Amino acid sequence: MPEPLPEPLLSVENLFRRFGGIVATDNLSLEFAAGELHAIIGPNGAGKTTLISQLIGQLRPSGGSIRFAGEDITHLPAWRRSRLGLARSFQITSLLRDFTAADNVALAAQAREGHSFRFWGNARKEKPLRDAAQSALARVGLGHRAEALVSELSHGEQRELELAVALATRPQLLLLDEPMAGLGSTESARMVKLLAELRREVTIILVEHDMNAVFALADRITVLVYGRVIASGAPAAIRLNEEVKRAYLGDQHVVTRHG
């Protein structure tokens, strides 16, 4: 385990993103400490996915800056951020469908070993890559499915594979975008158990709609509404926060009215 850094692992300063007339990220400043599991919640349209996309490098901010592990990453492309140790899982499962589970993870391990301009040796026979893949798969409970094609895996297994791929890049920070999306209750419980283990090894930012999972796992919760932080603190404090209650009640109100 690395020494905790004196400065936050990831910090966002005055981050701003506008889509036409809509401000999706409104002058946002946030800090994520090393070793924490920091959950981000908020009603639909709060700008959670927009924030994640900017952290990961898929969307350019209109203004502000992002620092990761002491480096300004605001303008780095996604693949460079990944090399620095910023890994993500996708909200909608995004895997290499015509590859096996082991291939998916082995490629992530391969990405950590510098460039891949090696044209001769058979990559599937490289033991270090295969071992790394196997151990990441075992970590998420997919050890027995290594040789299955992604298209043959169940939805729940694919969600777990997403996590294994992210882990195989040996990240300092894991950004999980709704890992529980579409899971049944048994699968959800397994995922929560898995995340509870992982949080001891790696810093995690968790965006999730499943409030039971969030409150069970998070060290700190940040609530976003209309691209702004309305509250940030320990789960107990968030639960009692009047503004948060109002935001969620308001959202529910809208949801019921529109059916």
Next chain:
Amino acid sequence: MIAWFNSRNVIAGLIVAGLLLLPVFSQATGNLFILTLFTRIVIFALAAVSLNLIMGYGGMMSFGHAAYLGIGGYAVGILAAEGIGSGFIQWPVALLASALFALVIGSLSLRTRGVYFIMITLAFAQMAYYVASGLSRYGGDDGLTIYKRSDFGSLINLSGRVQFYYLCLFCLLGGVYLVWRIVNSRFGMVVQGLRSNEQRMQAIGFPANRYKLVCFVIAGTMCGLAGALLANNTDFISPAVMYWTRSGDLMVMVILGGMGTLFGPVVGAIFYLVLEEFLSQVTEYWAMIMGPLLLLIVLFGRGGILGLVGRFARA
């Protein structure tokens, strides 16, 4: 694990054996025509194999691949016309020129995706076609006759029909072997990963375009070699080899044989060119028969001829 002895490997083995023995058959029966036909087929198979590397494995639908046939061919033709007859100069220049062309058009067209990529590669190839048509010093539209084949000294005599055939076959098998090594290597895994899901590959730390560009250049260079062979085979080079329909022919060969399979493009090239030869003897409207036939194979044989054979073998 895939068994070594499966229908695909059997077909590959039969093809290699057949191609190796073809000159023997040709000499024994006195049928020289078949050697001429298959020399051409082997050269186009090499071009199709190179296209398959980017199209089948890399997911890059290049519609301008015939440009390299012309560039490789013109490198040989122009040098020959200027009195430089040595193959040791001509061929490296052909490969280098193709690689450079691939580097330039690749770095521009790989910024686009999908249909735009198809159109921009087509546009570049057509540009090459018109540039060649404008080379009045080297025959312009009418093309350029090559009076002497590339000279490799005592190493090999390209004017010997059998020797030249074996040289072409050696290049083809070398090309297939190279593609086989590449697609199973770390580099090949990345390229195939990019075909499958580019966003995912970027998220785990791969700069997509660099890998695609290198793959694009390798394929272009390999096709440039086919161009040098083709010019020597016909003793002639003209802009027509770069015309977009030629690029289309190469795509059809790859799709017909089986995209993303090692021997698919070879099967496709043999099937397409033999059929073309045979049908054009029967009727001058041979395309009327060829068209529907291709349609049927593509519709019912997803994965091309090799896909079809694989399914029959399993049934």
